[in-house]
Amino acid sequence: RRRQRLSACFDNEREKLMTTESTPRYGNEAVAPNVSLYYQYFDSQQPGPCTVLMHSLAMDHSFWRSVAPALAKEGPVLCVDLRGHGRSSKPQGPYSIAGMAGDVRALLDHLKIDQVVVAGASMGGCVALQFAIDNPDITRALGLIDTTSWYGENAAADWANRAAKARLEGFGSLVGFQQTRWFGEPFRERHPQIVQECVDVFLANDLDGYEGACHAMGAFDARAKLAGLRMPVSIVVGTEDYATPVAMAEALYQGIPGSRMKTIEGARHLTPLEVPHEITRMLSALRGRVQ
Secondary structure (H helix, E strand, O other): OHHHHHHHHHHHHHHHHHHHHHOOEEEEEEEEOOEEEEEEEEOOOOOOOEEEEEOOOOOOHHHHOOOHHHHOOOOOEEEEOOOOOOOOOOOOOOOOHHHHHHHHHHHHHHHOOOOEEEEEEOHHHHHHHHHHHHOOOOEEEEEEEOOOOEOOOOHHHHHHHHHHHHHHHOHHHHHHHHHHHHOOHHHHHHOHHHHHHHHHHHHOOOHHHHHHHHHHHHHOEOHHHHHHOOOOEEEEEEOOOOOOOHHHHHHHHHHOOOOEEEEEOOOOOOHHHHOHHHHHHHHHHHHHOOO
16 A cells, blocks of 8 residues: 555656656746847756747747657757737837847846857748857857848848838738748648637737848848858758748758758648647757767
8 A cells, every 4th residue: 555655656756757748837027128028938857958948920929839849858948029029019110130149148147048059040040040040158059940141132122111011901901922932731621720819819910020020131131140150950841831932941051061951842831830749840850969
């Protein structure tokens, strides 16, 4: 009987640990004058750096809902609402990718997190790339998902036009365009709930925040800094990604010494939602490359 009671006790303690790891906590920290960042944090019993995940344009921390809990089995995970998004502050612009990366560093300093694997998708990938460039002292590895170091010669005008359309015609005018960029038709047919969840987050955006982020992406150009990256870097892109095509991922791969690249057949722009198991495997393998 005593052994049974002890076994039950250990089972209860194990259940508590599992609940602690899988149940995130939330917070809001000031990172700059009049700017605070909202975050979701998964603690873990496993040692090692914290995986910091940054979402795509006009999304929020929930973007990682199918990836973060699985990664938390291997180490702590922090999902951030970037400046202008979700429950974080939405000051008027201008924004910059470097400023958004600086926000994340300030948040990590507040949380006393000093070793990270940083990863992001699309806009979040730009922020992750800039973060790694600016913070090599704490960046142990870098994951670049559906993203780029430069959006091209016409980027400033293209992103300014996107922001202007949202301001003049409302976010609803962009929904049809966004859905076909986010996901392929088979996925949209099989998973209408996920598509609608993304649409709901998109429609809830703040115009100042969206405009600021669009202008930041239009001005972003980190090409000259790629060769200086020395941490392990993994790059992934869908073969049907028309927002940041395979050629942009290949430019990252060619520019970053020792980087690894994978293409996902048939996937489009939001692979952490479309093929979350693939992205989880990629980030898990990236963590495994940390010395």
